[in-house]
Amino acid sequence: MKPAGFCDDPTAMHEEGLPSCKLRPTVLFAIADHFTRRQDEQGRVIGTLLGSVSDGVVDIVNSFPVPHSEAEQATIDSDFNTTMYGLHRKVHPKQVVVGWYSTGAELTHNDQFYHQFFEDQAGEGATPVLLLVDMSLSGAGVKTKAYVRSELTLGGKHVASAFQSVRLCVAKSEAERIGVDHIVRSSMAGGDGPQELVPLRAEVDTNHWRLCKLLDAVDKMRAYVEQVEAGSLKPNAALGRSLADALASIPKPDSSAFTQLLDSDTQDMLMVGYLSHLTRTQLALSEKLGALQV
Amino acid sequence: MSAPPEEAAPSAAPKEVVEAPVGKPEERPQVEVVELDGLVLLKVIRHCKESLPSFVTGQLLGLDIGRVLEVTNCFPFPSRDDAEYGGEDDKDGAEYQVEMMRCLRNVNVDNNTVGWYQSTHLGSYMTESCLEHQFHYQENIRNCVVLVFDPMQTTVGNLELKAFRLTDEFMALYREKQFTPDALAAAKVSSTNVFQELPIKLHNSHVVMGLLLELEEGDDAVVEAQAASFEMSGGPYIEKHVELLIDCMDELSNESYKLQFYERNVQRQKLMQQQAVAAKRKADGGQRTQGEFDEELSNNPAFKPIQPPNRLEALLVANQISHHCEQVNKLSAQGLGKLYLLSNHGADAALRDAK
Numbered sequence: 001m002k003p004a005g006f007c008d009d010p011t012a013m014h015e016e017g018l019p020s021c022k023l024r025p026t027v028l029f030a031i032a033d034h035f036t037r038r039q040d041e042q043g044r045v046i047g048t049l050l051g052s053v054s055d056g057v058v059d060i061v062n063s064f065p066v067p068h069s070e071a072e073q074a075t076i077d078s079d080f081n082t083t084m085y086g087l088h089r090k091v092h093p094k095q096v097v098v099g100w101y102s103t104g105a106e107l108t109h110n111d112q113f114y115h116q117f118f119e120d121q122a123g124e125g126a127t128p129v130l131l132l133v134d135m136s137l138s139g140a141g142v143k144t145k146a147y148v149r150s151e152l153t154l155g156g157k158h159v160a161s162a163f164q165s166v167r168l169c170v171a172k173s174e175a176e177r178i179g180v181d182h183i184v185r186s187s188m189a190g191g192d193g194p195q196e197l198v199p200l201r202a203e204v205d206t207n208h209w210r211l212c213k214l215l216d217a218v219d220k221m222r223a224y225v226e227q228v229e230a231g232s233l234k235p236n237a238a239l240g241r242s243l244a245d246a247l248a249s250i251p252k253p254d255s256s257a258f259t260q261l262l263d264s265d266t267q268d269m270l271m272v273g274y275l276s277h278l279t280r281t282q283l284a285l286s287e288k289l290g291a292l293q294v
Numbered sequence: 295m296s297a298p299p300e301e302a303a304p305s306a307a308p309k310e311v312v313e314a315p316v317g318k319p320e321e322r323p324q325v326e327v328v329e330l331d332g333l334v335l336l337k338v339i340r341h342c343k344e345s346l347p348s349f350v351t352g353q354l355l356g357l358d359i360g361r362v363l364e365v366t367n368c369f370p371f372p373s374r375d376d377a378e379y380g381g382e383d384d385k386d387g388a389e390y391q392v393e394m395m396r397c398l399r400n401v402n403v404d405n406n407t408v409g410w411y412q413s414t415h416l417g418s419y420m421t422e423s424c425l426e427h428q429f430h431y432q433e434n435i436r437n438c439v440v441l442v443f444d445p446m447q448t449t450v451g452n453l454e455l456k457a458f459r460l461t462d463e464f465m466a467l468y469r470e471k472q473f474t475p476d477a478l479a480a481a482k483v484s485s486t487n488v489f490q491e492l493p494i495k496l497h498n499s500h501v502v503m504g505l506l507l508e509l510e511e512g513d514d515a516v517v518e519a520q521a522a523s524f525e526m527s528g529g530p531y532i533e534k535h536v537e538l539l540i541d542c543m544d545e546l547s548n549e550s551y552k553l554q555f556y557e558r559n560v561q562r563q564k565l566m567q568q569q570a571v572a573a574k575r576k577a578d579g580g581q582r583t584q585g586e587f588d589e590e591l592s593n594n595p596a597f598k599p600i601q602p603p604n605r606l607e608a609l610l611v612a613n614q615i616s617h618h619c620e621q622v623n624k625l626s627a628q629g630l631g632k633l634y635l636l637s638n639h640g641a642d643a644a645l646r647d648a649k
Contacts, residue, residue, distance in 0.1 A: 029333040029337075036501055065401040080400060175339050179339045270626070272622055290478075
């Protein structure tokens with residue numbers, strides 16, 4: 001079984017009849033938050049996953065925690081789940097229950113019970129997903145896995161059910177990516193203290209950081225090309241074509257026209273900046289005069 | 295003998311300052327920094343972005359510790375776009391809020407309200423409704439902020455998120471509901487100290503840090519996004535800002551016309567008053583005192599004090615203008631930076647051509 005990586009393409013390859021999952025980073029953050037806020041004696045936390053299903057791709061966009069207890073018998077706060085779901089429906093009427101999440105390294109015997117509960121919640125015909133997030137940090141990092149339950153039947157009779165692993169990938173929209181980038185950058189810059197706090201970066205730094213990233217990418221590309229040329233890597237036609245496309249997309253401007261364009265743009269920018277400074281000065285002046293008027 | 299009291303006076307003053315928070319426990323120190331959880335940032339971004347083009351609001355939850363306001367969670371408010379702003383709806387909203395807070399408390403989420411967030415377009419958030427909202431929040435909870443997020447800006451690769459609170463001066467002024475020019479001058483409120491911007495910091499738990507490493511690892515698409523943010527797409531934004539700026543200017547000049555009109559009327563009235571008094575005094579032959587004249591005049595409807603214009607709008611517009619100016623400055627600075635980068639690229643190209 002192939003372990004579910006973080007960025008498999010969900011549409012690339014369907015295992016037969018099984019759905020694949022797209023997970024939003026917000027959900028992971030929410031689960032992490034829920035996990036850190038659990039009760040002392042609580043081993044793991046579980047909650048409901050909301051989102052949509054289309055073409056066998058489960059898009060998990062939202063989640064909320066649900067209290068449960070496994071002390072003697074596995075129980076779950078059904079009322080809480082209903083209320084919370086109702087509240088979420090008010091804001092996002094299109095999101096439905098697509099599954100549930102649990103923290104931990106592997107499946108436990110109570111999972112069957114909980115899965116049945118969420119299967120009932122999701123309604124007739126739906127195949128809820130179990131998202132298993134290992135927050136214990138015992139291995140290398142945080143591992144996530146997604147499962148669906150499949151029934152084993154023998155001669156038309158239900159014999160047992162098994163959890164089957166499905167593809168999972170973290171999908172970020174542009175806005176989320178920017179958000180995550182900011183968080184990553186702040187935490188990287190914060191050093192090794194327990195409370196990394198870095199203000200959102202200034203524009204110049206951002207540009208610098210982006211240029212570095214771009215350079216990294218170019219370096220990576222060059223390394224790849226060199227390896228191919230040296231014959232140590234098998235050439236990939238598709239990759240080569242996209243590389244050629246990327247190179248072709250670099251504009252080769254006529255230098256005098258380019259300089260002219262650049263100059264006029266610079267002048268525009270400077271003028272706009274000048275005007276806005278002027279406006280502010282005027283505003284400050286008029287306010288001072290207003291204050292004097294008493 | 296007079297020396298000891300003089301010496302005691304300066305030492306007493308700082309002592310008072312130290313004791314003030316102890317003496318009044320309800321007076322919590324004012325927060326100076328907003329500490330955002332990564333979760334909140336992502337949740338706000340998601341909610342604001344996916345509800346475009348309508349604008350949305352939500353509640354911030356957390357705790358104020360000393361001078362730091364920790365925002366650890368948030369939840370969205372149902373959109374009220376299609377519903378009327380009726381009493382029924384408000385009640386619904388309040389119920390939703392109470393219920394949500396109760397549920398979140400059950401799962402150990404901080405359930406203190408520390409403010410609210412709203413999405414905006416090009417920073418046009420300085421409206422009266424926003425002001426009123428924030429006033430009510432701040433009136434009930436001393437330390438609370440409004441987070442303003444511009445989801446449009448993310449399309450050019452910027453994260454435009456700001457935290458504001460109303461200044462104490464303005465709070466006092468708003469409580470009185472007096473926005474005459476004199477009252478503004480007396481309260482020392484100008485357009486620069488209506489809102490106070492607070493610096494935002496990010497905070498993440500250890501588990502989240504582990505998660506981040508993982509998220510970053512397999513991210514090949516990130517470069518693409520980085521390259522996109524180099525686009526010279528600041529132009530339309532600057533244009534839009536300048537357009538809005540011009541609109542604001544019109545509004546401001548309207549407001550100042552109103553003020554001028556008022557001043558002129560007051561002047562005219564004063565003049566008429568003086569003339570009337572002088573005429574009466576002449577006819578009377580100096581038998582009555584000044585006070586009697588004044589009393590008579592105040593009964594005359596023609597000399598009723600003129601209603602001074604409301605300066606709140608002007609204040610907000612001025613504030614808005616300075617915001618737009620700031621944005622234009624920022625964008626043009628960004629643009630210049632990119633142009634500079636490009637010019638180097640151009641020089642390289644020229645060099646290549648020469649060769």
